Amino acid sequence: MFEEILIKNIKVPESHRIVSYLRNGGYTALPEALKHSGETIIQMVKDSGLRGRGGAGFPTGLKWSFIPKDPTLQKYLCCNADEGEPGTFKDREIIEKDPHLLLEGMTIASYAIGASKAYIYIRGEFEFGAGRLEGAIQEAYDKGFLGKKILGSGFDLDIYVHRGYGAYICGEETALLESIEGYRGQPRIKPPFPALKGLYKKPTVINNVETLSCVPAIISKGPGWFSKIGPEKSPGPKLFCISGHVNRPGVYELPMGTPLRDIIYDHAGGIRGGRKVKAVIPGGVSAPMLTVKDIDIAMDFDSLAAKGSMLGSGAVVVMDDTTCIVKIAYIVNKFFSHESCGKCTPCREGTTWLTKVLKRLEYGEGREGDLELLDSLCGNIFGRTFCPLGDGAVMALRGAMKNFRDEFEYHAKNKTCMV
Amino acid sequence: MAVMLKDTTLEKIRRAMKCYPDKRSACMSALRIAQLDDPENRLTEQAFRHIADLLDMTPVSLHEMAKFYTMYNLEPVGKYHIQVCANISCSLLGAEHIIRHIERILNIKVGETTQDNKFTLSTVECLGSCGTAPMMQINQEYYEDLTEDKVGSILDSLE
Numbered sequence: 001m002f003e004e005i006l007i008k009n010i011k012v013p014e015s016h017r018i019v020s021y022l023r024n025g026g027y028t029a030l031p032e033a034l035k036h037s038g039e040t041i042i043q044m045v046k047d048s049g050l051r052g053r054g055g056a057g058f059p060t061g062l063k064w065s066f067i068p069k070d071p072t073l074q075k076y077l078c079c080n081a082d083e084g085e086p087g088t089f090k091d092r093e094i095i096e097k098d099p100h101l102l103l104e105g106m107t108i109a110s111y112a113i114g115a116s117k118a119y120i121y122i123r124g125e126f127e128f129g130a131g132r133l134e135g136a137i138q139e140a141y142d143k144g145f146l147g148k149k150i151l152g153s154g155f156d157l158d159i160y161v162h163r164g165y166g167a168y169i170c171g172e173e174t175a176l177l178e179s180i181e182g183y184r185g186q187p188r189i190k191p192p193f194p195a196l197k198g199l200y201k202k203p204t205v206i207n208n209v210e211t212l213s214c215v216p217a218i219i220s221k222g223p224g225w226f227s228k229i230g231p232e233k234s235p236g237p238k239l240f241c242i243s244g245h246v247n248r249p250g251v252y253e254l255p256m257g258t259p260l261r262d263i264i265y266d267h268a269g270g271i272r273g274g275r276k277v278k279a280v281i282p283g284g285v286s287a288p289m290l291t292v293k294d295i296d297i298a299m300d301f302d303s304l305a306a307k308g309s310m311l312g313s314g315a316v317v318v319m320d321d322t323t324c325i326v327k328i329a330y331i332v333n334k335f336f337s338h339e340s341c342g343k344c345t346p347c348r349e350g351t352t353w354l355t356k357v358l359k360r361l362e363y364g365e366g367r368e369g370d371l372e373l374l375d376s377l378c379g380n381i382f383g384r385t386f387c388p389l390g391d392g393a394v395m396a397l398r399g400a401m402k403n404f405r406d407e408f409e410y411h412a413k414n415k416t417c418m419v
Numbered sequence: 420m421a422v423m424l425k426d427t428t429l430e431k432i433r434r435a436m437k438c439y440p441d442k443r444s445a446c447m448s449a450l451r452i453a454q455l456d457d458p459e460n461r462l463t464e465q466a467f468r469h470i471a472d473l474l475d476m477t478p479v480s481l482h483e484m485a486k487f488y489t490m491y492n493l494e495p496v497g498k499y500h501i502q503v504c505a506n507i508s509c510s511l512l513g514a515e516h517i518i519r520h521i522e523r524i525l526n527i528k529v530g531e532t533t534q535d536n537k538f539t540l541s542t543v544e545c546l547g548s549c550g551t552a553p554m555m556q557i558n559q560e561y562y563e564d565l566t567e568d569k570v571g572s573i574l575d576s577l578e
C-alpha cells in the first residue's frame with residue numbers, strides 16, 4: 001500500500017500550524033539528521049535516488065555533493081517556489097497547507113551542505129502562501145528549529161522569504177539568483193555553476209519545494225524505503241497536478257511511474273461528460289503533448305523522455321475531443337513570448353513571430369506556407385538560445401504539430417477549425 | 420526631497436533590508452511595499468527617488484526593475500484590479516466566457532479601467548491555481564471555480 005508523505009498532513013484542520021505538524025510526527029527527522037555528519041546526509045539522499053521535482057530531474061544528492069567542503073565559505077540554499085509553469089499547482093499545496101514540512105526539509109538540506117542562510121523564492125501572486133511561510137518561519141524560530149544553535153547543536157540557520165513579482169523566467173535557477181540580488185531576472189551563463197558561484201558568488205544549491213519536502217521522510221524512513229517506491233531510476237512519491245477536462249482536477253500524491261491512464265481515470269475521475277481524451281500535456285506546457293495512443297505510459301522521468309516528452313513539473317493537462325489544438329498552441333506560445341526575458345534574439349524575436357503566425361491561423365487569417373514558416377522559425381530558435389525557455393517553446397509547438405498536423409493544415413486552408 | 424514615503428512604509432522597507440547582506444537586494448521588496456501602500460496602487464516618481472536614496476541605487480535602475488517584473492504598476496489602477504487567468508487550464512474550462520462576462524458587466528474591455536476608477540480588468544498568465552479553473556485574482560485575493568453567476572456576485576460584493 002502506497003503511503004503518502006507529501007500531502008499526508010494537509011487534511012487536518014490548521015495543518016499549517018506547528019502544533020499540527022508536531023502532532024503528526026513533524027520535526028523528528030531534523031534531530032535525527034543532526035546526529036550525523038553533513039556528508040552522511042548527502043549520501044543518504046544519493047542512496048534514496050531522489051531526483052529534482054522542479055523540472056529537470058537532476059539527482060539531488062549529487063547536486064548537494066558539488067558544494068565545496070571549505071567551512072570558511074558562506075553557502076546558501078535557495079528553495080524554488082516560483083511555480084510558474086502553466087498547469088502546475090503542487091508546490092502551493094505544501095506552501096499553504098504544510099509549510100513546516102518544507103522548512104524541515106530546507107533545514108536538513110542546509111545542514112547537509114553547510115549553509116547558514118536560506119531563501120525561499122516565492123512568486124509574487126502567492127501572497128497568501130508567503131504569509132503562511134512567514135508565519136511558519138516565526139513559529140520555527142520560537143521553538144528553536146531555526147536560528148542559532150538549532151536544537152542544541154552547533155548549527156545555525158536563518159530562512160528568508162523573497163517574493164518574485166511577475167516573471168516566469170525567475171523559475172530558471174540562475175535568473176532566480178539574479179532576482180534575489182535585486183536585478184532583472186535574466187539567466188546567467190553557465191559555467192560557473194551555482195554550486196561554485198551562485199548567490200552573491202557563493203556556493204549555492206537551488207531546489208524545488210517538492211524536492212526539499214521529500215527530505216524529512218528520506219531521513220526518518222530511510223533511503224531504502226524511498227528508493228523502493230516506483231521505478232528504480234526515478235523513485236519516490238510524486239505530486240501530480242491534474243487539470244483541464246477531468247472530473248476531479250487536483251493534486252494527487254502517487255508513486256512515480258503511475259500509468260497516465262490510472263491518473264486520469266482512477267484518480268481524476270475520468271473525462272467530463274464521458275467524452276474522449278484527445279491530447280495530454282504530461283509535465284507543464286514546456287512538455288510536448290501526447291495523444292490518446294500514449295495513455296498507458298508510465299509517468300516518470302525516463303519513460304516520458306523515451307517518448308520525446310518530459311515529466312517536467314508533473315503538471316498533467318488533459319484535453320478532450322472538443323479541444324482545438326491550434327488554439328492551445330497559440331495560447332502556449334503566447335505565454336512563452338510574453339515571458340521571454342529578452343536577453344537573446346532567437347527567443348525574443350522567434351517566439352514573437354511564432355505567436356503572430358499562430359494567431360492568424362487561429363483567427364482564420366492563415367496563409368499558404370504558414371506551416372512551413374512555423375517549421376523554419378522553430379529551426380531558427382531551437383538550440384540557439386541562452387536558456388531552456390526558447391527550446392521549451394519550440395518543443396511544445398513541435399509536439400503539437402507532429403501529432404496534429406492535419407488540424408494546423410485545416411486551419412491554414414479552410415480558415416476555420418475542424419473541431 | 421519633496422514628497423516622502425510614509426514612515427510606516429519606510430519601517431517595512433527597513434525590515435526587508437535586514438534579510439539581505441546588501442542593500443540592493445531589498446529593492447524588489449521596497450518597490451512592492453511602496454506600491455501596496457500607494458493609494459493608486461502604483462509606483463510614483465517620488466517612490467522611485469526615495470527608494471533609490473535608501474538603497475544607494477539610481478531611480479533609472481529601479482524603473483528598469485519595475486518594467487521587467489509585470490506586477491509592478493507604473494500607471495494607476497482601479498481600486499480593484501481584476502486579473503483573469505487566460506492560460507491553458509483556465510481557457511479549457513471557459514476563461515474566455517468569464518472575461519467576456521466581466522467586460523459586459525463593467526462595460527470596459529480588457530486593459531481598461533471603469534470611469535469611477537473602481538475596477539481595472541486585465542488578463543494574466545497562469546496563477547498556479549489550475550486545478551480550480553477558471554480563476555481570477557482581485558488585488559491579493561484568489562477567486563476560484565468561477566462561473567458567470569459567481570463572478571457577478573463577487574463583483575456585486577465589492578464596495
Ligand SMILES: Cc1cc2nc3c(=O)[nH]c(=O)nc-3n(C[C@H](O)[C@H](O)[C@H](O)COP(=O)(O)O)c2cc1C
Pocket residue numbers: 051052053054055056057058060080081082083084085168169170171172173174206207208209211212387388389
Ligand atoms: C524557464 C524555466 C522556468 C523554470 N521554472 C521553475 C519553477 O517555477 N519552479 C522550479 O522549481 N523549477 C523551475 N525551473 C527549473 C529550475 O531551473 C531548476 O532546475 C530547479 O529549481 C532545480 O530544483 P530541483 O533540482 O529540485 O528540481 C525552471 C527552469 C526553466 C528553464
Ligand code: SF4
Pocket residue numbers: 169186187339340341342343344345347348385386387388389390391
Ligand atoms: S532563451 Fe529566452 S528566456 Fe532564456 S535567456 Fe534567451 S531570451 Fe531569455
Ligand code: FES
Pocket residue numbers: 086087088504505506507508509510544545546547548549552554
Ligand atoms: S492556467 Fe489558469 S491558473 Fe493555471
